[in-house]
Amino acid sequence: MLRKLTNLAAFQLCWFACVLGAASGHPALGVAMVTGWALVHLLTNRATVETEAGLMACAAVLGLAGDSALVLAGLIEFPAPARLGAPTTLWMVALWIAFATTLGHSLGWLRGRYALGAAAGAVFGPLAYWAGSRLGAVSMPGGAQSLIAVCALWLTATPALLVAQAHLERRGAAAPEAC
16 A cells, blocks of 8 residues: 555656646756656566556657647647657657556556546546646646647557556567557
């Protein structure tokens, strides 16, 4: 139980470091925080390091593609001080990596529950982006349309990552085979 709470707390710290760092013009702060957390996570989960690393890689690719599509469609934007990378930002990709660290731990109860994962993603994904917009790290110029697009992204991304996790756990495979 303590490991799950620690995992959840670390994810929340990463989220705040990424969002508040970006909002204050220091987007590299969140990237550094997630990098440190990802290394600690891998070192403390050596028995499943291939699965964990593979899942982080899948999340990074999915986040890069999904958030970049939202940026290119004009549905989300990053203020100049929050930009670090393009079309999406490195700190957003880092958040996807941090999210991946929760799937086998604090969010482990979602394992194999794809519909529940889709529902959770559809609710909490847009809430996270909305909170980020309220803190000044991202803007959603499309209003409700932007939130619907984020909802669609997380509605599909969360179960996709759960499927990738199951595949990685079964095969003990590296990320490119699972994504």
